[in-house]
Amino acid sequence: MESTELLKKMVVVGCRLDVIIYGTLMDGFSKTGKISVAIKLHKEMAKGNEESGVICRPDVVTYNTIIDGLCKAGLIEKARQLFFEMKSSGISPDVVTYTILIHGFCHLGDWEIVKSLFISMMDQGVRPCVVTFSVVIDFRCKKGKLDEANRLLQLMIQQGVEPDAYIYSILMNGYFLAGRIGYARELFDSITREGYRAGVVCYSTLIKWYCKNKIVNKARSLYREMISEGIRPNVIVYTTLINRLCNSGQLENANELLSYMEEKSCAPDEVTFGMLMFGFLKNNEIPKVVELLHKMAERNLKPTEFIMSLVMQLLVKTENYRECLNQLPQFLVQK
Missing domain, CATH: 1.25.40 (Serine Threonine Protein Phosphatase 5, Tetratricopeptide repeat)
Structure with missing residues (x-):
């Protein structure tokens, strides 16, 4: 119409x-x-x-x-x-207007216009909010411009805008992307020293990158630290650790961690199950994969394309695929 x-x-x-x-x-x-x-x-x-x-x-x-x-x-x-x-x-743009446009031009990768808009809003007396700063800092970090990102962080603090966990996780991601792992950990330690309580977002960022760089001992140490600090790990933390355990061949430990996260009322998602299934399938442990598929069905989780591809591989690996097919949960047969 x-x-x-x-x-x-x-x-x-x-x-x-x-x-x-x-x-x-x-x-x-x-x-x-x-x-x-x-x-x-x-x-x-x-x-x-x-x-x-x-x-x-x-x-x-x-x-x-x-x-x-x-x-x-x-x-x-x-x-x-x-x-x-x-x-x-005669309508004055507000912080929302500027932030929307800044985000759009960050997506285009046009730093000159982003910078012009940012300066313009400051000149017009429009105070950037935490979202505005997070968008610009993220853009500079992804471009490897960490010095600029840090200057923006300092400007943010000078403007009286308090950085949140997301801002710090953006900066830590930037350091890791640049291969400056020590700087990321230093930033994490510095914010805790200043009285800022690092939340699950900051911890999950560090754990993710430690696992990606195969520094498993530090990832586990951080995991234990966040629990001792009373910070509840989320599904991203558990899935990251499960994936690292699977990649290093510690499948039983990974499976135990799945059970533990459920005991702690943290529901695994399709990605978590997919990681474990991939590990068990790679090790030819077909019954474990079928067991995990049933657990997914019990939790009303629908299989992703990745999990469906694992099911196809499972049937190919199985000698009696018809019998295996009958053992699969109903939601897969109906899909």
Whole structure:
């Protein structure tokens, strides 16, 4: 249905069109992939359309909605044009507007525009929030610009914006990507010394990278440390450790860790089960794989494409595949 027709029907049934209605419609159309309809609604609202009953003009929230929709659709330049349009209309962009655009141009990899937008918001007296800083710091870390990322962290603190666990995990990831493992651990230690309680996000980041670099003893030490600190490991921590144990041939230990995480009320997901199945299948332990598939079914977890490929390999490896097929849980047979 065309946007104009929709508005006419809404007016006919007595619906009073206002910025909230328009914003909701634009958001809905944007999220369902109908960005062109959202753009048309914005144009009608901006210029006014007596025929459709438009009696309002876009505000900063409306502009943020359409700019966000355009960025998510990959139409970053079009979003930037609307940014200039709202400024020329006398509507001041807020921190949400700037953050949306900055994120969009980070995705494009255009540092010059990102820097220009960041400076512009500061000059206009718009204070960057923790999300704005996290987007820019993440962008610089992924580009290996760790000195710039650290300067942004210092600016953030000077501006009175308190860094959160996600910001620190971004920086730690950046150090690991650059091969500077010691710096990542130093950052982790420094924030705890300063009284910041490192949460599960920071711990899981370090554990992930230690496992990836086969520094298993430090990963396990961190795991024990977080438990002693009263920090509950999440599914990412357990899955990371299970994967490392499987890769090093310690399948029984990995399976025991699966049981332990369930005892601690941490539900394994499809990735966790997939890691274990891959390890057991690689070791030709077919009954263990079947057992894990049944555990998945009991937890109403649906198999991923990766797990289905493991099932196909399992049937190929089995001498009597028909008998094995009958042993599989019903959800696999029905899939």
